[in-house]
Every structure is written in C-alpha cells, then in structure tokens.
C-alpha cells in the first residue's frame with residue numbers, strides 16, 4: 001500500500017511539473033498535425049517497413065545459409081551476423097552515407113557509371129544501413145526459430161518426398177514463425193525508434209523534421225513532444241498488429257496435446 | 260521372376276567408430292510383410308532409415324524397387340545421387356514413425372493432402388477427395404478438420420499412416436508404430452496395419468507386438484548388435500528359435516507382457 005501511494009504521488013508530481021513547467025502546450029498542439037511533421041511521420045514509417053522487409057529477406061537467407069551443408073555459405077552467414085552485430089548502427093549509417101569518399105563512382109564497368117553521391121541519397125543509405133543491420137539480428141531470431149522445430153518434422157517431410165527447400169517453406173518455417181513472430185515484432189518496434197538515427201545523415205524522418213521546425217522557431221521541447229507522441233502512437237499500433245499475428249500463428253497449438 | 264522391393268546386400272552403417280549395422284542382407288518380396296524384432300540399440304531403426312535414405316549406408320549395397328539407392332554407376336565408378344534424385348527414390352517408400360511426426364500446424368486433412376499437392380503437384384480438389392477417402396479408410400472420417408494436438412496418439416498414428424499412403428508407396432516402413440501409445444490405443448493402429456497387409460501392401464515393420472508378427476508377418480527377422488541373427492517364419496522363430504540370443508530376447512519380451 002505504501003509503495004502504491006509513493007508511486008501515485010511521484011506520478012502526480014511529474015504530471016504537475018510538466019504542466020507547470022516551461023512548455024508551451026498550445027504550440028505542441030499547433031504543430032501536432034503540421035505538414036512537415038506528417039511528412040516526417042510517413043518517412044519514418046516507410047523507412048522502417050522497407051528496412052524490416054530487407055532485414056527479413058536477409059535474415060531468413062542468412063539463417064538458411066547457416067543451416068546449410070555448404071561450409072562456404074555457412075562461413076559467409078556467420079561473418080555477416082558477426083560484422084553487423086559487432087558495430088554500432090550509427091557508424092554503419094555514416095559509412096554508407098559517406099561511401100562516395102571511398103568509391104567516387106559506382107557502376108557496371110563498361111556499361112553504366114554514375115557518381116556515387118547521386119545514388120547514395122540519405123534515404124538509400126538509411127534503407128541499406130538499417131536493413132543490413134536488422135538482417136543480422138533477424139538471422140539469429142530465425143535461426144533460433146528453425147532450431148525450435150523438432151527434427152522429426154524434417155524427416156517426416158523428407159519421407160513424403162519433399163526437397164530441403166520445400167520442407168523449409170511448407171513445414172519448418174511456418175512452425176518456426178510461432179517462435180519468431182514475437183521477437184520479430186519487438187525488432188520492428190525497435191526499428192521504428194532506431195530509424196531516428198537516420199536523421200543524422202539528413203534523412204527527413206519524424207525526428208529530423210521536428211528538429212527542422214525548432215531550428216526555426218526555437219520551440220525545442222514542444223516539438224520533441226510532438227515527435228514523442230507520434231512515436232508512441234505508431235509503436236502502439238504496431239504492438240496491436242503483433243498480437244494479431246501471434247494469434248494467427250498459434251493455430252493448432254491452442255488446445256493441450258494429448259497422447 | 261518377380262524382383263524384390265527391398266534388396267539389402269551386406270549393408271553396413273557406422274556412427275563414428277560405433278557400428279550400427281553389420282553385413283545386413285535381406286530381400287523383401289512384393290506383398291510380403293516382414294517384421295523386425297530385437298533388443299533396443301540392435302539397429303532396427305537404422306535399417307529402416309537406410310531403406311528410406313534418411314541415413315546413407317557406408318558398406319554394401321541397397322536396392323529399393325530395383326534401383327540402387329543413393330548412387331549411380333557411371334562407367335564403372337559410383338557417383339552419389341543429387342538431393343533431388345534421392346527425394347524421388349524416397350517416394351517409393353512411406354514411413355511411419357514411432358512419434359507420429361504429424362505436421363502440427365495443419366489439420367488431419369491438410370497433413371494427408373500435403374504430399375500429393377506440393378510434391379506430386381496434383382490438383383487440390385482431387386487430392387482433397389483422396390485424402391478424405393484415406394482418412395475414412397483409417398476410421399477418421401469424423402476428424403478431418405482436427406489438428407494433431409486435438410487427436411489421441413492412436414488417431415495421430417492413423418493420420419500418419421494415411422499421410423504415407425497418399426503418396427502411393429510400394430513399400431511401407433513402420434518403426435515401432437505402437438510403442439509410444441497407451442496400451443488401450445494399440446489395437447486400433449494394429450487393426451489399420453492388418454487391413455493394409457491384407458490389401459497386399461509390402462510392409463517392413465519394426466515391432467515388439469509378437470501377436471501382430473505371428474498373425475500378419477510372413478517372416479520375422481531377429482536382429483542383435485547390428486546383425487541379423489535369425490530369419491524365419493513367425494511360428495518357427497517364436498516357437499522354436501534356433502539361436503540362444505533369440506530365445507533369450509523372446510523370453511524377456513514375454514515376461515514383460517505377462
């Protein structure tokens with residue numbers, strides 16, 4: 001009871017401080033649905049979705065490669081996960097964005113060439129940087145999911161004549177999904193927030209656009225509050241979506257197994 | 260002269276330094292029901308897995324339905340078959356596992372349809388019709404929409420048998436199909452296997468159900484320590500085993516049943 005009272009008192013204190021503090025809540029309200037903020041929100045959402053898709057494709061490929069009998073594929077996959085999990089995302093983003101310093105031109109020799117700065121826009125660097133990094137984490141999640149499926153499932157699939165890839169697609173992956181979906185949902189929610197790091201390479205995401213506004217009007221906290229609200233809103237929606245997916249992939253497991 | 264469905268010639272298989280099969284030689288003729296008995300660890304499962312190419316043999320030779328398994332002769336040398344060719348060879352046999360291994364994310368009907376639709380590329384409507392006919396045959400017409408977790412062990416094993424039959428195998432392999440079942444559920448699975456045998460299916464059955472081996476088996480194989488110790492008619496093996504090891508094994512089994 002004392003603990004509850006203390007927590008309530010503390011919460012009330014925080015609320016009152018912010019309400020009385022030097023925050024101009026009218027400004028916050030005013031910029032709430034401001035076009036620049038909305039554009040930033042849209043950019044944050046699409047870059048997160050696109051990086052997640054890229055991450056899932058790379059992560060699944062990498063997890064399958066790690067389970068493959070080919071030692072070269074396995075080594076490449078292990079190196080990839082090690083490299084991208086071993087360095088900060090912000091560093092990876094900066095490297096991608098500044099790739100022009102290493103390779104001023106990119107292209108296919110003899111066929112087509114372009115100056116790197118034209119190709120690697122902030123959006124491109126953000127997508128590749130976030131996607132590759134995400135893929136490294138997702139590969140671990142997918143691998144754990146595949147390992148959670150009973151070996152007997154592979155053998156049953158083989159015994160009805162399935163190839164390795166068909167059994168992955170039809171038998172192993174759908175079962176691994178059950179284990180993979182909850183952490184994948186967490187990854188996506190994390191990514192919605194991590195994508196704000198792309199603001200430092202000039203990508204016009206929610207945070208960057210909020211900053212652009214306060215560089216002009218000096219309403220720093222007011223605009224950070226706007227951005228914070230929208231991050232919370234998007235993350236909440238994503239969490240609800242995740243619950244739906246978990247239910248869908250729980251099919252066939254709802255009732256207790258009998259023997 | 261009819262050719263055997265399975266022809267094993269001095270088949271050997273080791274796991275590391277430990278031999279699991281030693282010079283196993285056995286022919287199984289079409290329509291024949293051969294039961295394999297023997298103590299735990301004697302190589303019974305390993306032999307079935309070699310026939311189905313879930314394991315690769317490392318000595319001798321093994322033909323299934325007239326084809327050398329796993330290898331091809333090219334100008335006097337043996338070359339390993341590709342994964343796809345092995346998958347094709349494997350289709351001749353159906354396998355029923357001790358632990359059922361049904362696909363838990365699919366209903367009984369979907370389990371049975373899976374192979375015909377995705378491996379044999381049959382039209383789904385046609386595959387569905389045959390799958391429901393097969394489930395009817397194993398007495399589960401009323402459980403087609405149930406998931407494995409909603410079925411008893413005996414029902415799951417019958418779905419697994421239907422799933423194998425849907426691929427039209429020429430040979431059915433059973434690895435202790437009733438040993439994970441509660442005693443009261445053993446009978447329903449054995450009944451399905453009896454019906455299958457009387458329909459003329461060629462069957463290789465690892466089992467400790469001596470009653471089944473006596474009534475349904477044409478021959479009984481006794482294995483011990485990776486070798487075939489004795490082969491004979493069921494009555495012969497069970498009433499008058501020649502080998503002392505067979506006699507001891509049967510005595511322990513019968514003592515367990517009593």
Ligand SMILES: Nc1ncnc2c1ncn2[C@@H]1O[C@H](COP(=O)(O)OP(=O)(O)O)[C@@H](O)[C@H]1O
Nearest residue numbers: 274278279297298299300301302303304305306
């Ligand atoms: N995958 C494996 N790895 C290592 N040893 C194995 C493997 N499978 C079977 N064995 C060994 O091979 C021998 C035969 O096993 P198994 O065929 O399962 O016997 P059974 O089915 O007659 O009980 C046993 O000693 C077992 O420990």
Ligand SMILES: [Mg+2]
Nearest residue numbers: 303304305435
């Ligand atoms: Mg066994």
